[in-house]
Amino acid sequence: MPELPEVETVVRDLNRLVLRAKVKRVWLDVPKFKAVENLVGRKILKVERRAKYIIFHLDKNKGFMLHLKMTGHLLLGKWSWPKKVGEKPVGISPFAATEPINRFIHFLLELDDKRMVGFSDMRKFGRVEFGELDEILNHAALKKMATDLIFMDFVDFKERVLKRKRNIYQTLLDQSVVAGLGNIYVNDTLYKAKVHPKRLANQLSSLEIKRLYECGREILNKAIKLRGTSVDDFRDLEGEKGNYGAVRLIYGRKGEKCKKCGTIIEKIKIGGRSVCYCKECQKI
Numbered sequence: 680m681p682e683l684p685e686v687e688t689v690v691r692d693l694n695r696l697v698l699r700a701k702v703k704r705v706w707l708d709v710p711k712f713k714a715v716e717n718l719v720g721r722k723i724l725k726v727e728r729r730a731k732y733i734i735f736h737l738d739k740n741k742g743f744m745l746h747l748k749m750t751g752h753l754l755l756g757k758w759s760w761p762k763k764v765g766e767k768p769v770g771i772s773p774f775a776a777t778e779p780i781n782r783f784i785h786f787l788l789e790l791d792d793k794r795m796v797g798f799s800d801m802r803k804f805g806r807v808e809f810g811e812l813d814e815i816l817n818h819a820a821l822k823k824m825a826t827d828l829i830f831m832d833f834v835d836f837k838e839r840v841l842k843r844k845r846n847i848y849q850t851l852l853d854q855s856v857v858a859g860l861g862n863i864y865v866n867d868t869l870y871k872a873k874v875h876p877k878r879l880a881n882q883l884s885s886l887e888i889k890r891l892y893e894c895g896r897e898i899l900n901k902a903i904k905l906r907g908t909s910v911d912d913f914r915d916l917e918g919e920k921g922n923y924g925a926v927r928l929i930y931g932r933k934g935e936k937c938k939k940c941g942t943i944i945e946k947i948k949i950g951g952r953s954v955c956y957c958k959e960c961q962k963i
């Protein structure tokens with residue numbers, strides 16, 4: 680599932696590649712509605728990330744917001760434009776647009792220079808919402824979100840963590856506590872900070888919370904620099920994989936040796952999700 684570093688990678692690329700382009704036409708795999716038609720002719724002024732949402736700011740107060748959810752990703756390329764209901768766009772170029780993982784296009788935006796932005800989402804959990812920009816920016820989904828870990832100050836982080844009576848693993852995943860951390864980066868943060876995933880958040884020491892805060896930020900910033908993780912399905916705007924997966928600390932490394940102490944890494948389930956940890960480095 681794309682997390683903060685993956686979404687940040689896409690947003691930075693969009694700002695680099697599609698700014699000032701105008702929307703020529705829009706295709707959706709569901710019946711069109713007026714808000715979509717309203718995008719035609721509008722200029723892309725800015726693309727913004729809020730937590731894991733991608734917000735396109737267009738001129739004349741228009742915009743749209745995307746959430747990639749499980750398998751969604753945006754691609755820049757060219758597709759055949761569907762001519763009748765039920766027809767699907769077919770990837771033409773670059774190669775990425777024709778890769779199987781990228782063949783699930785649900786939304787296509789053609790720009791005035793003939794390039795296209797396609798939204799591919801195999802499992803169809805992703806969301807796109809269109810409308811007036813000011814309304815999108817005040818969307819209820821955005822209001823529920825806490826600040827990103829990379830922008831949150833330590834005092835705020837500590838206060839939020841200490842209010843929770845559940846385990847620290849689920850606390851860090853909770854986007855209303857702190858935004859941007861998903862499973863991969865929470866696994867690695869807990870390991871690096873030497874905190875057992877099942878420890879209760881409100882029972883952690885100040886020093887442990889400080890370590891979580893610092894390690895979490897370090898890991899997110901490193902992952903942004905490496906353009907995200909593609910252990911699952913993530914691809915960047917040009918169809919390339921992220922590079923954090925190769926250097927990840929513990930996520931998905933069950934059965935391998937801990938790099939710090941050599942103990943075999945174990946996996947447990949918390950709230951239905953798998954968490955890898957080292958029982959020597961992360962004591963309960």
Ligand SMILES: [Zn+2]
Pocket residue numbers: 937938939940941942957958959960961
């Ligand atoms: Zn260890």
